Each structure stands twice: as C-alpha cells, then as structure tokens.
Amino acid sequence: MNKIDTHNSKGGDERSTATSLLRLGTRLKLSRQTRGLTLKALAAAANCSESLLSKVENGKISPSLPMLHRLVEVLGTNIGWMFEESDGEEGIVFRAGARPLIALDPLRRGEGISLERVIPYSPGHLLQCNIHHIEAGGESAGPIQHAGEEVGYLLEGAIDLMVGEKTFRLTAGDSFVFNSELPHWYRNVGDERASIFWVNTPATF
Amino acid sequence: MNKIDTHNSKGGDERSTATSLLRLGTRLKLSRQTRGLTLKALAAAANCSESLLSKVENGKISPSLPMLHRLVEVLGTNIGWMFEESDGEEGIVFRAGARPLIALDPLRRGEGISLERVIPYSPGHLLQCNIHHIEAGGESAGPIQHAGEEVGYLLEGAIDLMVGEKTFRLTAGDSFVFNSELPHWYRNVGDERASIFWVNTPATF
DNA sequence: GAAGCTAATTCAAGTGACTTGACAAGAAAT
DNA sequence: ATTTCTTGTCAAGTCACTTGAATTAGCTTC
The missing domain is CATH 1.10.260.40 (lambda repressor-like DNA-binding domains)
Incomplete structure (x- = not known):
C-alpha cells in the first residue's frame, strides 16, 4: 500500500x-x-x-x-x-533555530540565499515575513517588483541594498522601508553570512 | 505628437x-x-x-x-x-542609533519602555514598525487590541509575551505572529534591556 | 501464482496568459 | 510628396500549468 x-x-x-x-x-x-x-x-x-x-x-x-x-x-x-495541523491559537511563537529553512533556487531567486520562514503559511495572513540569510558573496536575482510595502532590519553582516536607482550600504542594526513598486535587490558585501529580517505586505505570489 | x-x-x-x-x-x-x-x-x-x-x-x-x-x-x-515620483528615494534607510526615540508615557503605555521608530510617521504607509526597548523590569500597560496582524522578533534580552490566554517566554532570536485582535502585552523578565523588532499593520486595514 | 482492481504515473495534447515579430496606418520631418 | 518616425493590430510562438487516455505498479483474492 x-x-x-x-x-x-x-x-x-x-x-x-x-x-x-x-x-x-x-x-x-x-x-x-x-x-x-x-x-x-x-x-x-x-x-x-x-x-x-x-x-x-x-x-x-x-x-x-x-x-x-x-x-x-x-x-x-x-x-x-x-x-502539521494548522496553527490556530498555537503557532504564535517560533523559536530561533526551529523555523523552517528554505533554500532558494539560485537561478531564479538568487545565489546563496536561504529563507527562514517566520510566518507559516496559512491563508489569511496580512503579512509575509522571512529572515533572509545570504552567504558571503551571495546576491538576489534580478529585481523584483510587486505591490505593497517592505520593511527590514539587518540582523548581522553587511549588504548593499539597491532600491530604485540608489544603492545603500547597510550594516547590522540598520533598517529600511520602501514601496515594493521600486525594483530592489541586494548583495552580501561582507566576509560572513548576512541576515535580514524582512517583512512585507500582501503575499502576492 | x-x-x-x-x-x-x-x-x-x-x-x-x-x-x-x-x-x-x-x-x-x-x-x-x-x-x-x-x-x-x-x-x-x-x-x-x-x-x-x-x-x-x-x-x-x-x-x-x-x-x-x-x-x-x-x-x-x-x-x-x-x-508621480515615488516619495521614497529619500528616507529609505535608517541607521542604527539614528532613529527617533520615543519614551512612552509610563502611565498610559507602559513602564520603562521606549520606542525606536523604524518607519517614520507619514500617511500612506501600509506598515507600522518600531523597536520596543524595555528596561529591566519594564512592562507594557494594559492589553491592547486592534484589527490587523502583528509580527515581531526579539533582538536581545528575555521577555514574557502574553497573547490571549497564553504566556510565552521569549529569548533573543525568537519570533512571534498573531492577530492583533487578541489582547497582548509583555514584560521584561531579564536583568538587562530587551529589544523587540515589532511590525504591525495599521488599524486602517 | 495468476487474475483482477484500484490508484499512481506517464505521455501527449490542450489551455490561458502573456510575448514577439512582421506588417499597416498615421503623424512628423525633410 | 516622400521618407521616417511610432503607435497599433494580427497571427504565431512560448511558457507554465492542466486534463485525459493509456500504462504500470501494488496490492487483494481466488
């Protein structure tokens, strides 16, 4: 069977x-x-x-x-x-190291990037939230554009964040906010892994 | 033409x-x-x-x-x-330590809590985002309820987060998500300052 | 162990949403 | 007027995904 x-x-x-x-x-x-x-x-x-x-x-x-x-x-x-049964009432808290980790397809989504899912999937979430882990030298694939707003916080490492026409060098503790319409991508410019806590509005996949 | x-x-x-x-x-x-x-x-x-x-x-x-x-x-x-030129362009990145800090009124909002504003106040934002700094022993005042969704990440320290009927003990790196309609509050249970990166959808959803 | 069933799996054809390229119809520039 | 633009259309092409008929594998039951 x-x-x-x-x-x-x-x-x-x-x-x-x-x-x-x-x-x-x-x-x-x-x-x-x-x-x-x-x-x-x-x-x-x-x-x-x-x-x-x-x-x-x-x-x-x-x-x-x-x-x-x-x-x-x-x-x-x-x-x-x-x-796993859907997390009604439970599933409010997710422990460090116990969140599902997802490696992105290098070709389509970026090189050396894995996502740690902070908000589990279930329909009806207003927010989407992942921790992006970027290996040294890794970078996201081509710019992405969609509706909504993005906010993030660099937990560790150093990255170049490109939004619209501009590039910003971020180090741990820096944060950013921008409209998702602006094309955006990023690259790890440090020697070590960089991690970004990243939240965005609608999950328009 | x-x-x-x-x-x-x-x-x-x-x-x-x-x-x-x-x-x-x-x-x-x-x-x-x-x-x-x-x-x-x-x-x-x-x-x-x-x-x-x-x-x-x-x-x-x-x-x-x-x-x-x-x-x-x-x-x-x-x-x-x-x-329309997207308002962004400026004000995308906010540096660690250069974000406006707001001390909450102890009586109304909580004891020993200050907010570091990550998303500046301006109409048209879909998200609201602050880093909550809670001094040792500090706690938020009475539960808050509103429509929307909350997601957060404990940057440092240790807190008890109470959501609905339940209490969770969080340490650095732990995250949470819940519906804003659930009453929620928190308390610093460590010896040092605790900081929470906190994002929520504004009531206007 | 063969016969028979059921359900997983495949191949090939079909569909829907979008893209591309060749061409027609108008304006603008000479 | 004629040449040169550029917007716009039509038809063919592509890509990601679905559907349906045919095949195969894995049990049951004799």
Missing part, C-alpha cells in the same frame, strides 16, 4: 480525505513557489512528470510515499511539516 | 526615457494585477489589443495619450499617479 490515505473509507470520510489531500498539495505548491521552481524544474529534480505534480498539488491524487519523500527532499522540508 | 516622451533627445537622456517608460509600464501592470484583470480583459475594456498592453507594460512602446487615458480610466486611477 503506497498511498498516504486509504480509500476504503466511505461516506463521511471521503470529504475529509479530500481536504487533507488538498492541504498537502497546497503546501507542496507553496514550498515549490517559494523556492522559485517551476513544475518542470521540480519534476526534473524529483524525477517524475510535471503532470503528476500538477495533480498532487491540486489534490487530484495522493503521491506514493517514495514519491512524497523525494519531493520534500528536493524542497528541503520534511514530511511531517506537510501534515 | 501623441507620445508621452519625445525622442528628439539624444545621448544621456535616452536611458532615463527608457526607465521612465518602464516605470509607467510597471505601474500600469501593477494596477491591472491588483484589480485581478488579465491582459485580455483589460484590452477588451480599454478597446485595444493585448499585444499593445504587453508592450506598454514592458516599456517597449509608450502609449498615446488617448490610449493612456482610456487605460487609467478603466483602471480607476489617474494619469498623474502614473508619473
């Missing part, structure tokens, strides 16, 4: 099976998108077809365990996280 | 023309996306081709004034907004 959820269940169970499938799919999709991967890319990396992924993400089928395992491996999460 | 920007200019101007075109395009695109319209839909509403819109949004061509007028009309903005 390879699948996650048996279908021997009948009647009332069917529905909850369906929604849990969908939740799994949603999380997988989110993980993928956060990393800037396309279905094709992920399929290649996890050695399966795009089609399969599409169906899994949309809750049409449930992946086999080996399959799911390969997926979370590529995505850098763990299976547990995919099934 | 139908276009926005003349091309008689030569040399150095060309570049700025190009970027201003791109900015216009970006804003148009943003307006469209915010409204959830596709190129096709907008094209139909503004009576032009998708292709044209695509080019305008990508700064490949500049729309004629009548065209632009129809666009902003459908999008419900005005032409002026499309060209």
